[in-house]
Amino acid sequence: MLLLLAGCSRSIPAPHAGIAVVLHGQRFSVELATDDASRQHGLMMRTTLAPDHGMLFVFPYTAPQAFWMKNTLMPLDILYFDTDRRLVSMQSGLPPCKADPCATYPSDAPARYVLELSAGTAQRIGARHGDELKIDGEIGAVR
Numbered sequence: 001m002l003l004l005l006a007g008c009s010r011s012i013p014a015p016h017a018g019i020a021v022v023l024h025g026q027r028f029s030v031e032l033a034t035d036d037a038s039r040q041h042g043l044m045m046r047t048t049l050a051p052d053h054g055m056l057f058v059f060p061y062t063a064p065q066a067f068w069m070k071n072t073l074m075p076l077d078i079l080y081f082d083t084d085r086r087l088v089s090m091q092s093g094l095p096p097c098k099a100d101p102c103a104t105y106p107s108d109a110p111a112r113y114v115l116e117l118s119a120g121t122a123q124r125i126g127a128r129h130g131d132e133l134k135i136d137g138e139i140g141a142v143r
Contacts, residue, residue, distance in 0.1 A: 019137030021056060021115065023079075023087075026125040028117065030056040034139060042116065044071040049118045057114040058139055065114055066106035069097040075119035080111035085133040093119045 018031045029052060033039045039057050043049065059065065062083045069076070073096050080089040089108035097103065107114075113133060121127075 019135065021136065022134040024125045024127050024131050028052055028054045030054045032139060033057045045073060047073050049074060051118055051121065054115055054117040059112050062110045062112040064107055065111045066104045067114065068102045068104045069094055070102045072096050077117045077119055077122040078105055079115045079122060079127065080107035081113040081115065081133045082110060083112045085113060085135065087127060087129050087131040090122055090127065092122050
């Protein structure tokens with residue numbers, strides 16, 4: 001399945017309330033994207049993201065995932081995690097898409113969780129394949 005984060009003209013609901021995750025000893029406050037609308041909207045149209053913040057996309061299934069940077073105004077790291085919340089793939093320092101068609105950034109392996117962080121964060125904290133993503137709090141229903 002290919003998830004493309006694209007702009008829409010209709011109003012998109014705000015992402016679900018945040019929780020915290022811990023990756024490689026670093027704690028991040030994250031907004032949740034657990035339904036189709038919030039996963040599609042993601043971090044579009046934002047110009048900044050605090051160094052200790054991110055967005056956690058939760059899918060109801062484990063499958064190859066792919067993201068793009070359309071209408072995303074800041075560079076990001078995108079980290080893909082399997083059902084056991086182990087890091088299976090990452091794309092670092094992805095630039096905003098400035099013209100169509102936008103590049104897509106697929107996972108190297110099936111993933112159920114995807115964490116978006118400010119560009120350079122994965123390298124700064126030393127994230128490596130196999131790292132466990134610890135989730136503090138309830139994710140809630142996934143649609």
